[in-house]
Amino acid sequence: MGEFVENLERIALELVANLAHGHATLRVPRNSNTGCRRVTYNNRGSRHSFCLLVYMLSRVHRLQVLGGSFTVRGLYYGDPLLIRSQSRIAEARLDVCRMLNTSPLTLGVLAASKGLMAGDVRLLMTNGDVLDSSLFCGPMTLPTDPEKVDRIETQADFVLIVEKESVFESLLSRNVFCTIERRFILITGKGYPDCCTRRIVHRLTEENHLPAYILVDADPFGIDIMLVYRHGSQAMSFSSQGLTTPSLRWIGLHPSEIPALGTGAVALGTGDNKKINDLLARNDLEPGVRQELRMLQDVQLKAEIESVIDFLTDDYIPNKINRNLFL
Known part of the structure; x- marks a missing residue:
């Protein structure tokens, strides 16, 4: 101090x-x-x-x-x-x-935390309180100050982050913890994640040694959200210590999967193409991510997670994780 x-x-x-x-x-x-x-x-x-x-x-x-x-x-x-x-x-x-x-x-x-978490996880606070998501199936709002989390207890095998609250709620309504026969923690930052959400994800990977996977829309803004979790916010590039998860595994939606979706894709807009160019100008992109952005430019289409929601829990997520199909 x-x-x-x-x-x-x-x-x-x-x-x-x-x-x-x-x-x-x-x-x-x-x-x-x-x-x-x-x-x-x-x-x-x-x-x-x-x-x-x-x-x-x-x-x-x-x-x-x-x-x-x-x-x-x-x-x-x-x-x-x-x-x-x-x-x-x-x-x-x-x-x-x-x-x-x-x-x-x-x-x-x-700032008031907007992140939500569900699954096999208990947050032990410095004041002695325990926030236990494993006691019920509903979501738990992350604490405003993650530094007041003394330690995190979990028996989970991995962390799964989803971009949007609507997908988070849809997965819970479909009994995702029963369908995917492995213990895991489900998190959403409700779009672009705040510092608290990013800090908790970082601690789960660093302190609890859990692999973290992320599922975002196959569009430039979804990819940007993934990059915020992985490399930090461009608006806060001056300080990302303890807020990044470089090992984050992007399981989808990948733009290269868009042609197989058929009617689930829509045309890119002017703002989408500008965002793609902004992202391609960055020097911290992994080759696979850059290739997927180029794919977006080529097909001029984008798709939301909801386009695969019907087989997300039974097939898409387990298949991607079990077969290591991530970038």
Whole structure:
């Protein structure tokens, strides 16, 4: 904590020095590592952003010195006239992360978790509470602060991540834990995963030594979601420590499977093709992933997981896992 607080206080001292010369300016590093963005009080266009940054820095410093945590929602309702919207304070939180080169989880300013988990798993919290998903068949919302999970107990053989909540619920309604005759943990981040979901997946693979598989739509945004779990968020490229799962196994849907789906595919849109080009420009793509993106470009079609939902539990998932058909 000492170095973290020192960095916060260094930023504050630099700001005071700037103020002495009539310049109320903060520098926020860019994601692309191409310099900094200047946020200044003297510019009316960035004045509100400047005030929110100072507010967030002061709250984070207080948390680091005194302990505890806040939620983004709680900060907003603490001073809605200043903050104006939860999205603005969430962006200020990310900017502070960029300034300190750390993840949102480290700040102590937490966003409500949206991830869901079901299956053979128990979360033992630092306060003595036990969150036990194995006692019932319904989903369990992941805790807002994953660092308050002391350890994870499970007898599962693997982790299965699905992109969407609708697929997560559909699998549960089809008794997926009975159909697939192996113990496993089912997780969804409801689209792009938050830090909490990514942290729990990371811990399951690192601490519990479980292989993790992921099932996403055969479209560029589904592939991007898979890459967020595997390599981290591009918006938080400055800090992904403890939030990535490089060993993640992508079992589908693969774009190369689209021709076999028949009526289950639809045409790509302009936004889809732009996303494909953005992904192909990345330098961290595995050859197999790059090849599947090229396939999307060639066939100009995309497909959702729901197109194979009728044989997902009986055939598709077991076949992919048992035969190691993943990228």
